[in-house]
Amino acid sequence: MNNAIxxxxxxADDTLWINEPYFQEAEKQFCxxxxxxxxxxxxxQELFKTEMQNLPLYGYGVKGFMLCMVETICRISGNTAPSALIDKTIGIGHELLQKPIEVLEGVRETLESLKGKYRLIVATKGDLLDQERKLKNSGLQEYFHHIEIMSNKKESDYRKLLKHLDCRPEHFLMLGNSIKSDILPVLEIGGSAVHIPYHITWSHEQHSHHPEHDRFTKLQSMIEILDYL
Known part of the structure; x- marks a missing residue:
């Protein structure tokens, strides 16, 4: 590992705490x-199509998901769905926004060990209020020097983040469960990246190929980063 990190x-989602299983359960209820x-x-399939069409408008997170569910109802039903169906769908979204935060195994121990040795930050996509709520309820907030709720995770977004942090790419390491969002853009701008897979991945984030790169590695659990570093 580059000792210049x-x-x-x-x-955050499915790296620090559980997220995607809750969305999949909500989608199941909706379907x-x-x-x-x-x-x-x-x-x-119709819901996913709606989500992809609206992603540039709504971004990522529960609120956009709720709007997409309502829009899908209107389209599928030809605008004839009873209001009770809309109410139930909004209820699914409200329940999603109030899910308990379950920190993943090894996360707290890892952060405790890294604290004071590195500048630790959160770099995550999603709805601002919801991600702030999850971070607060996780009990992990004290470990982080900076929290960045990003509208997207493309190369330009990471460059903007590094500029804000006054950090050169060769000093930056990103950990996440998405090859598409957490790994490839960081490698592209000259940073290092560690993939920690989660057993469920949203279809939009799925990526079948792992990069061949000397600044990339794959670990099976968060705690393994301590040996890697």
Whole structure:
């Protein structure tokens, strides 16, 4: 590992705490609500199509997901769905916004060990209020020098972050569960990246190939980063 690393950034959802299983459960509830209109798998496909169309407008997070569910209902039903169906869908979203925060195994111990040795930050996508709530309720906030809720995770977004942190790319390490968002853009700008897979990944974040790069590695759990460093 490059011993010039001074700043370590952590993705939040499905890297620090559980997230995607909650979204998949919410989607399951939603698809079951609309079975009178379309088969389950077709509803799921329609919802994903709506999410992809609206991603440039809504960004990532629960609120955009809620709006996409409502829009999907309107389209599938031809604007004939009863208001009770909309109410139930909003209820699914509200429940999602109030899920308990379950910190993943090894995260707290890792942060405790790294604290004081590196500048630790959170670099995550999502809705600002929701991510702030999750961070507060996780009990992990004290470990981080800086929290960055990003609208996206492309090369330009990471360059902007590094400029704000006054950090050169060769001193920067990103840890996350998404090859597409947490790994490839960081490697492209000259940083280092560690992939810590989670057993469930949102379709939009799935990426089948691992990069061949001397500044990239894959670990099976968060705690392994201590030996890697």
């Amino acid at each position: 001074t700043t370590i950034a952590f993705d 079951l609500l609309l079975e009178d209109y379309l088969p389950y798998h077709s509803v799921s």
